[in-house]
Amino acid sequence: MSWLIENEPSQQQLAASFRQLIEAGPIVKIPGTHDGMAARLAKQAHFKAIYLSGAAYTASRGLPDLGLIYSNEVAERARDLIRASGLPLLVDIDTGFGGILNVARTAKEMVEAKVAAVQLEDQELPKKCGHLSGKKLISTEEMIQKIQTIKTVAPTLYLVARTDAKSVDGIEEAIMRAKQYAAAGADAIFPEALEHPAEFQRFGLEVNCPLLANMTEFGRTPYLTAEQFESWGYRMVIYPVTSLRVAAKAYEKVFDEIQQTGTQQASLEYMQTRHELYETIRYFDYEALDKQIAKSVLPDKE
Numbered sequence: 001m002s003w004l005i006e007n008e009p010s011q012q013q014l015a016a017s018f019r020q021l022i023e024a025g026p027i028v029k030i031p032g033t034h035d036g037m038a039a040r041l042a043k044q045a046h047f048k049a050i051y052l053s054g055a056a057y058t059a060s061r062g063l064p065d066l067g068l069i070y071s072n073e074v075a076e077r078a079r080d081l082i083r084a085s086g087l088p089l090l091v092d093i094d095t096g097f098g099g100i101l102n103v104a105r106t107a108k109e110m111v112e113a114k115v116a117a118v119q120l121e122d123q124e125l126p127k128k129c130g131h132l133s134g135k136k137l138i139s140t141e142e143m144i145q146k147i148q149t150i151k152t153v154a155p156t157l158y159l160v161a162r163t164d165a166k167s168v169d170g171i172e173e174a175i176m177r178a179k180q181y182a183a184a185g186a187d188a189i190f191p192e193a194l195e196h197p198a199e200f201q202r203f204g205l206e207v208n209c210p211l212l213a214n215m216t217e218f219g220r221t222p223y224l225t226a227e228q229f230e231s232w233g234y235r236m237v238i239y240p241v242t243s244l245r246v247a248a249k250a251y252e253k254v255f256d257e258i259q260q261t262g263t264q265q266a267s268l269e270y271m272q273t274r275h276e277l278y279e280t281i282r283y284f285d286y287e288a289l290d291k292q293i294a295k296s297v298l299p300d301k302e
């Protein structure tokens with residue numbers, strides 16, 4: 001799918017595909033794609049759904065993940081990813097960007113952007129990365145109201161409710177909240193920052209609802225495979241910040257090389273070539289749309 005040259009599914013179709021993927025199994029591996037290029041490459045790698053991470057989105061703007069952003073900004077990036085890939089997108093909407101009315105506005109904007117699914121967390125503002133210390137939670141009642149609001153104003157959105165309670169009040173509280181969020185209408189539960197396989201397993205046994213595992217890097221969760229999560233009953237696993245971390249390290253390295261040597265030549269083999277780049281974004285199909293643009297011929301050397 002590419003915005004101007006292919007038909008784009010509707011929000012309802014994308015949300016239904018997302019739900020169907022989760023229900024049908026096997027576990028859905030959902031990579032974070034922080035921009036349109038990453039979204040297209042994820043599609044090229046045959047992923048069936050993609051994720052827009054709050055941490056990666058904010059970092060891509062040079063900002064910390066501390067609740068500094070607004071729903072319309074995230075919706076705009078979400079729209080880019082959907083236009084670029086045509087894939088069902090799960091968006092991290094943090095706390096919903098405020099209180100109940102802000103949650104309602106966010107949900108509406110996500111539907112307008114053709115987002116298939118959203119992930120809402122039970123932290124207070126300013127929110128923090130789930131794997132850091134010092135988080136504060138809103139009450140279970142307030143989170144339930146937020147969940148019900150989304151279901152009322154945007155019934156087609158697939159809703160993943162995240163609880164950060166494990167690292168604040170312990171696993172019993174996290175399980176209790178998860179059950180209440182599912183009863184309030186959440187389609188799936190995301191238990192954040194679990195630290196041991198036994199905790200993932202316990203959640204799987206006690207919470208009777210589709211579950212999402214967060215396989216972020218350098219966090220509290222040990223590196224576990226999609227197959228392991230699946231064996232404990234999980235239906236989705238996200239790799240939220242991977243694309244951004246890998247890309248950032250790569251350009252950190254090449255910037256250093258240019259500073260040190262005055263040329264980027266030693267890095268050419270790690271780059272997407274001009275040809276590969278144009279293939280990814282379907283450059284020539286866009287060019288062909290306008291007969292006034294002469295068809296480009298690429299230099300032999302890539």
Ligand SMILES: C[C@](O)(C(=O)O)[C@H](CC(=O)O)C(=O)O
Pocket residue numbers: 052053054055056065092128129130131214216217219240241
């Ligand atoms: C899932 C998450 O909310 C995100 O923004 O992608 C983060 C990821 C991270 O900071 O590594 C999280 O709070 O786990």
